[in-house]
Amino acid sequence: MSYETILLDKREAVGIITLNRPKAMNALNNQLMDELTAALRDLEGDDEIGCILITGSDKAFAAGADIKQMADKSYRDVFMEDFISANWEEASRVRKPIIAAVAGYALGGGCELAMMCDFIIAADTAKFGQPEITIGVIPGAGGTQRLTRFIGKSKAMDMVLTGRHMDAAEALASGLVARVVPADDLLDVALDAAEKIAGFSRPAVMIAKESVNRAYETTLNEGMRFERRVFHSLFAFEDQSEGMAAFIEKRRPQFKNR
Numbered sequence: 001m002s003y004e005t006i007l008l009d010k011r012e013a014v015g016i017i018t019l020n021r022p023k024a025m026n027a028l029n030n031q032l033m034d035e036l037t038a039a040l041r042d043l044e045g046d047d048e049i050g051c052i053l054i055t056g057s058d059k060a061f062a063a064g065a066d067i068k069q070m071a072d073k074s075y076r077d078v079f080m081e082d083f084i085s086a087n088w089e090e091a092s093r094v095r096k097p098i099i100a101a102v103a104g105y106a107l108g109g110g111c112e113l114a115m116m117c118d119f120i121i122a123a124d125t126a127k128f129g130q131p132e133i134t135i136g137v138i139p140g141a142g143g144t145q146r147l148t149r150f151i152g153k154s155k156a157m158d159m160v161l162t163g164r165h166m167d168a169a170e171a172l173a174s175g176l177v178a179r180v181v182p183a184d185d186l187l188d189v190a191l192d193a194a195e196k197i198a199g200f201s202r203p204a205v206m207i208a209k210e211s212v213n214r215a216y217e218t219t220l221n222e223g224m225r226f227e228r229r230v231f232h233s234l235f236a237f238e239d240q241s242e243g244m245a246a247f248i249e250k251r252r253p254q255f256k257n258r
C-alpha cells in the first residue's frame with residue numbers, strides 16, 4: 001500500500017512511521033489517521049518487526065486533529081460517524097511496543113496520539129498541550145483521561161483549562177515523557193531504544209507491555225496476580241531457557257521469539 005500522509009520505513013526489526021503533512025503541521029485528518037491505522041496493522045502483522053516508532057518533523061509531531069476538516073461538522077455528523085473512535089485508538093490497541101519520538105508541537109490530538117504510544121522520547125524543542133479549549137471544545141481522544149493519569153489532576157486541569165503549552169523540561173519533570181534529548185539526537189536515540197527492545201524476546205516484550213498497561217486498568221492486587229500469571233507463562237517459551245542459559249554461559253542470548 002502506498003501512503004500520502006505518512007512515510008513507512010522498515011529498518012530491520014523496527015518499523016518507523018513518520019507523520020508527513022508538512023504544510024499543515026502534521027494535523028491529523030481522516031486520511032492520515034486511516035493511513036496510520038493501516039501502517040500500524042501492517043507492522044503488527046509483520047513477523048520481522050519487534051518495535052514501532054512514530055515520529056513527525058522537526059517542527060511538529062502533530063498539531064492536533066485537522067481543525068479545517070472538523071470546523072463544519074454538526075452534532076449529527078460527529079455522532080453518526082462516531083467521530084474519532086473509528087480509528088483513533090488503533091495505536092493503543094497494538095500489542096507490540098510503540099515509541100513516540102516527539103520534536104516540536106504535540107498539541108491536542110497530537111499530544112493524545114503520543115500518549116497512546118508506550119512511552120515518549122522528546123526532543124528539547126518539544127511542546128505539549130491540549131489547546132482544544134481555545135477553539136471551543138475539549139480533548140476527545142484521551143486528553144482529559146490519559147494526561148490526568150500521567151501528570152496528575154492539578155497539572156492536567158491547568159493544561160486542559162488554560163490550553164497552555166508545556167515545554168520538554170516540564171514534560172519530563174511531570175512524568176509525561178520518559179526522556180529529553182537534544183533535537184539533533186532524537187531519531188538516533190529513539191531508534192537505539194527501539195532496536196534494543198526489538199532485540200529482546202518478543203513474547204516477553206509483549207507480555208511486559210500488557211502487564212504495565214494492566215496497572216492502569218485494575219487494582220494493585222489484581223494487577224499483581226495478573227503479573228504473576230503472565231510471569232509464569234513466560235516459562236512456556238524457549239526464549240526463557242535461552243535467556244537464562246546465555247546469562248550463565250556469559251554469552252549473548254539468541255532469542256527465537258518462541
Ligand code: CO8
Nearest residue numbers: 023024025027063064065066067068084108109131140141
Ligand atoms: N488543523 C489544521 N491545520 C492546522 C492545524 C490543525 N490542528 N495546526 C496548524 N495548521 C495549519 C495552519 O492552519 C497553517 O496552514 P496555512 O499555512 O494554510 O494557514 C499551517 O498549519 C502552519 O500553521 P501556523 O501558520 O499556525 O504555524 P505557527 O508556527 O504560527 O503555529 C501552531 C503553530 C502553534 C501549532 C498553530 O498552528 C496552532 O495553534 N495550531 C492548532 C493547535 C490546536 O488547536 N490543536 C488542537 C486541535 S483540536 C484537537 O486536536 C481535538 C482532538 C480531538 C480528538 C481527535 C478528533 C479527530
